[in-house]
Amino acid sequence: MAEPAGAVTIRSVSTPAEAECFIRLPATLDDGWSIPLFADTRRIFDPRFNAALSEWEVPRFLAFRDGEPAGRIAASLPRGGGNVGGFGFLALQQDPAVLRALLDAARGWLAGRGAARMRGPVSFTINHEIGVLVEGGGLPMPRMPRNPSWLPGMLDAYGLRREMDVLACTLELARETHRTRFSRLLERWPGRDGLRIRRLQTRHLAREVALVREVFNDAWAANWGAVPVSEAEAATMARLLRPMLLTGAVFFAEWEGETIGLVSLIPNIEPQAAALQGRLLPFGWAGMLRALCGGARSARLPMLGIRQRWRGTPVGAHAMGALLSAAIGWAERRGWERLEISWILEHNAPMLQAMARLPAPISGRWRLWADALPPDPVKHSD
Incomplete structure (x- = not known):
């Protein structure tokens, strides 16, 4: 049965074309998102380069509306399980329905593997790129993400609870x-x-x-x-x-x-x-x-x-x-x-x-x- 017009659907990244769509999606969105070099993101998800993928599961999900990509997210959990899982690599259109579908996908995957909590954004551990910019920011810096000003309020509205702020000093x-x-x-x-x-x-x-x-x-x-x-x-x-x-x-x-x-x-x-x-x-x-x-x-x-x-x-x-x-x-x-x-x-x-x-x-x-x-x-x- 065809999806109703305007419905948001989630697809797990499983093909090279979907992987490339995931990598390039931030560049298709309105201004305000960090756009990492495509080559860098490819390396993060390439087990031949990133040996840490042997220790972590990092499934990726794409959101579509009317057949067009509208957002992305990744979940993360140590192989063998863990109490706290992560969500990260978040980028999407300004649409609460898209955010809800993406977060629900990450939640469902983590809960299905026994995690008791979800924390994020983390890409894909806290030792790497983390957080949503909520204040200031100054010059763009490596591994310090940037995002539209509407994102923090949308995460609050979803029902997530603020857990920690991290700061930059210049x-x-x-x-x-x-x-x-x-x-x-x-x-x-x-x-x-x-x-x-x-x-x-x-x-x-x-x-x-x-x-x-x-x-x-x-x-x-x-x-x-x-x-x-x-x-x-x-x-x-x-x-x-x-x-x-x-x-x-x-x-x-x-x-x-x-x-x-x-x-x-x-x-x-x-x-x-x-x-x-x-x-x-x-x-x-x-x-x-x-x-x-x-x-x-x-x-x-x-x-x-x-x-x-x-x-x-x-x-x-x-x-x-x-x-x-x-x-x-x-x-x-x-x-x-x-x-x-x-x-x-x-x-x-x-x-x-x-x-x-x-x-x-x-x-x-x-x-x-x-x-x-x-x-x-x-x-x-x-």
Whole structure:
């Protein structure tokens, strides 16, 4: 029987044509949505590139109205099951019926596999792109999504419950006061000779990324929503990180030979990427290469952390200050005018106090929602 005119239907992505439709859909919508490079989205869903897909199930769904694509969503759950599942890669027309159909599809799939809660947007774990922009935003930045202003209200109206906000803080390099203040503090600290800051060695990238994983999984373990980075995910991280390190950097803090913290910086290639409407060909790759090799005017700082053992100690405090000094110095040498530190949990008072001292005021807010899932009488395993 034919669907009534105007009805919204959901289709699970199962063919190459549907997969390509999913990838390109944000570029067909009205202004306001992030439009990632099509090639990047293809890699995320390619198990030959993204080894983490061996550990996660990430089904994709498309919404259609009158035969035309009207929205997309993906669900996510660890293989073998889990209590909390995710929804993400959300993009759609301004239509509550389309949103409801998409979220219902993700809810049904997750409930059918035993998940008790749905959280999102997460694409596809909290270690990657998360949230809906609800306030501010400033310059577009890599992996910091953008969306139309009507989306938060529509998610509320669906019945999702606000669960957490994450923040971006932006430092204008011309206004930075941290290094001068910190250098005086460091000079007076008796332990300064035991603290060393070193840059990641790209010639040993696999070994160094393993160290990043080790520090990250300790430093972020107690955070809200924390999900450890697996070996497979770290392998994918190494592939993604290599081109960013042409001008970006990772610095480690070492105390008497032990690595106790890290900070990372990546050039902001998002303005160039956004102008391409998803397409690298025929000439978009040239602009992206220029941005990666020194053409960027700003950068994002996505990781800044100290191992839990050293939190609240003079060693940890000085290591944090030294990492920030190294990051700011690198940004200055690269000619970056702005540095976005993102994201930061809204209740992370110590980090927000550190941002205020830089000074790096809050410049954007992204929100995650959650919903309880009803028990599903028929558990699926396919």
